Amino acid sequence: MRATIMYCAGDVRVENVPDATIVNPTDALVRVTRACICGSDLWPYKDLAPTEKGRRMGHEAVGVVEAVGKQVQKVKKGDFVMMPFAFSDGECAFCHEGLQTSCVHGGFFGFSEGVGGAQAEAIRIPFADGTLFVLPVREDHALLASLLTLSDVMGTGHHAAVAARVAPGKKVAVVGDGAVGLCGVIAAKRLGAEQIILLGRHPTRIALAKEFGATDIVKERGDEAIEQVRKITGGFGAHSVLESVGTEQSMLTAVNIARPGGAIGRVGVPHYPKAPAWEPTFYKNITISGGPAPVRAYVQELLPDVLEGRIQPGCVFDRVIGIDEVPDGYRAMDKREAIKVMVKP
Amino acid sequence: MRATIMYCAGDVRVENVPDATIVNPTDALVRVTRACICGSDLWPYKDLAPTEKGRRMGHEAVGVVEAVGKQVQKVKKGDFVMMPFAFSDGECAFCHEGLQTSCVHGGFFGFSEGVGGAQAEAIRIPFADGTLFVLPVREDHALLASLLTLSDVMGTGHHAAVAARVAPGKKVAVVGDGAVGLCGVIAAKRLGAEQIILLGRHPTRIALAKEFGATDIVKERGDEAIEQVRKITGGFGAHSVLESVGTEQSMLTAVNIARPGGAIGRVGVPHYPKAPAWEPTFYKNITISGGPAPVRAYVQELLPDVLEGRIQPGCVFDRVIGIDEVPDGYRAMDKREAIKVMVKP
Incomplete structure (x- = not known):
């Protein structure tokens, strides 16, 4: 599959990588419908020290569940889901308190070892039941852009x-x-x-x-x-x-x-x-x-306003690109030519 | 009258100074029944640069109103009052919001030019109506020590x-x-x-x-x-x-x-x-x-618990001294020989 990898400041590439797969029984495999580039991605774009292996990029997405591990109970194949920028087990004290960004087993997409990035065709989601929010609409919904913002920018x-x-x-x-x-x-x-x-x-x-x-x-x-x-x-x-x-x-x-x-x-x-x-x-x-926004906790509150059109955070996207144009998307955001770039893999 | 003046780190003196008087029509003149030494007084005691004029010390007291200016309406001669460590006009937006330490005309005793300190026999109180809290007891009340803490330490x-x-x-x-x-x-x-x-x-x-x-x-x-x-x-x-x-x-x-x-x-x-x-x-x-505690706003809430003995913050005082012993009180607190020193002028 195609995925975005940053090797050092200014060096973002889209490459063929092994397909994302289920690793743990609590994982889900999600085909990315839409992803995007975050303002916080611009920090490493400015200052990432050279790294041989590179860093998988992207932590915001909506997509369709392609497969789930044996222990996944709430999320199922075919669900259209929103992926928060942090994964979380949904069961620890902090998840119960609505601070999923401090989940004791959690982490951040693109940062945690072995967890890929969302600027890709597909992504493995750890703790699928705790992490993913199943959206009550189809993946061709007219408000896709606004739904995508619930994974980070609007929640933040x-x-x-x-x-x-x-x-x-x-x-x-x-x-x-x-x-x-x-x-x-x-x-x-x-x-x-x-x-x-x-x-x-x-x-x-x-x-x-x-x-x-x-x-x-x-x-x-x-x-x-x-x-x-x-x-x-x-x-x-x-x-x-x-x-x-x-x-x-x-x-x-x-x-x-x-x-x-x-x-x-x-x-x-x-x-x-x-x-x-x-x-x-x-x-x-x-x-x-x-601090890092517990966007997983905020979906419930913000989703009705998005679906009923009372708020339109999707308007922050002023450019839509394919996966192979991601490097140019970084450049455009860094130069402030685009406010926020949506990626359609 | 006798008052405490700090000239530089470690140099605290009690001296004869001109009697405190009414200066502005919104002032009150308070005879100090009890004052004390604050942990925050130990900062200048450690690091105050030499100053010829010296700094008047003390910002916590209970006392009796001896006189009031012509525009003072709520506070009257003979009232037993608590003086918060900050003076405040009682009328600005911040006073109304209960953040008297940010009063637009306010200041801090011992810091503001022309306002004396409470480690003295008497003190001029600016904006008496906004600053002072009239206590519903007499100055020989058994819980004097705890009432005194409402001027800073308990409120803080x-x-x-x-x-x-x-x-x-x-x-x-x-x-x-x-x-x-x-x-x-x-x-x-x-x-x-x-x-x-x-x-x-x-x-x-x-x-x-x-x-x-x-x-x-x-x-x-x-x-x-x-x-x-x-x-x-x-x-x-x-x-x-x-x-x-x-x-x-x-x-x-x-x-x-x-x-x-x-x-x-x-x-x-x-x-x-x-x-x-x-x-x-x-x-x-x-x-x-x-930040600096708006103790003026907290009196109403804390006073009943003090008067009914549910809290006994006055127990923090483990030494009582006369006005001329104040320098030794500073030494004792600085050496951690005393937790908090009460001054009985």
Whole structure:
């Protein structure tokens, strides 16, 4: 089968690899209907050290179950499923608490040894019963794009909003105009935010953010952006800040635009060792929360809104490519020519 | 009048200073019945750079109102009052939200220019109506010590517990066996924690912690402490960690003993610029919250428990001194000979 492998920064290849198969009796084999490229895939695309074996890429997909292991009970052949970016056994304390990204037997697609990536024709799913969510529609459903976002980007935007304690009447700021930030706008609107400020300057993304419910756009950067956010929030900053980038600079901006007593929901994988401005954060009583989104736990809540068209996170996809064009998809996202690229293997 | 002035690290003096007076029409003048020395006073005691003018010390007191300015309406001469460590106007958005430590006109006793300290015979209180809490008892009340703790240490322990999301059934760990940590134990017990682990090795403090409701004591340090906490919490760590120290090491310990999905309530003033272990904190989805406690907002909730004897935070005081002995009180707390020193001017 064809699968995506990254060998080092900037070197993504689609190659023939042995077909994915059932390995453990709790596995399922899923033929990928749609996959995509994640903003977080761009980090190794920028800085992955050369590796001989390469890293299988992709952790978001919807697809059809082709086969299941002997111990799989809930998922069956022919089911149309959503695959969260993390696999989880569905049985441990953390799975029961809805924090599947901390499952004691779990891991992340594309990172855990022996588990493939989703930017491929097929993928082996560990702990199929705990990991997969069986979608109540067929694989040719009109809302395929939005369903695909439940495997990461929409669930992650929602997690940022939940971690930042978005609620009716709150003033919200979103740092980062990538697909996660845009889904954060959807999530903030969905949770009743009164004001939603997107920090960004890319015209296409701004237009989409407005469509999703952003009430204000701050195009300035650095200190000017901070001043502008404070000004349009009545002087004090935002109750809730969604940090969807993961750089020290973006966290610093988040801290500076957060209102005293406010909360920052961070979902951008941090690429810096220590959190900045630790004393101001303390004196302002700011709460910092977030991490890898337990998207498996959020499907139940978000799915009805997707199926009934109340939210349309699938609009973040502005390019659809075949499996062999994946390297160009990385390039396009890295150059910010595309917001998010969908892969149709 | 006599007042405490710190000139540099280790140099605390009690001197004759001009009597405190009403300056603004919203001020009250309070004769100090009891004050105390705070763990946070030990930071400048360790590292204050030499200053010619000196810094007035003390930010916790109960006392009697001697006079009020013309615009003071709620507080009147003769009232027995509790003074929170922060003054606040009682009218701004943050005061209304119960975050008086972020009051737009507020400040901290001992820090704000022209506002004296409480380790003195009397003190000027800015924004008396917003700042002071009139106690429904007389100044010779038997529970004076516990009432005094509402001005900082008990409210701060409570804030740590609230920020760390302590609730019935939760496993709680307290980092720091100072007076705030001990009040954190009281707060955790009061909020229904199932297990309360104190990290400490000082026999007197351990005994008090057990009296207050600690179920487990971890005397180990560093990695051994982390391993021990994980072991006694069933392998995963504590749901809620109260960080009452303020060093990078104590925050690192807090991160390492927090269960995935758990929360750290930090009330130790951070004496380090950046938060450590930022990536692990992210991957574990740990929430970090806290800051200067809005003790003014907590009095209403904690006072009945103090007056009816259900909690006895006043037990943290193990030494009572006169105003002229204050320098020795600093020495005793710094050497950990005393847990917390009460001052009777």
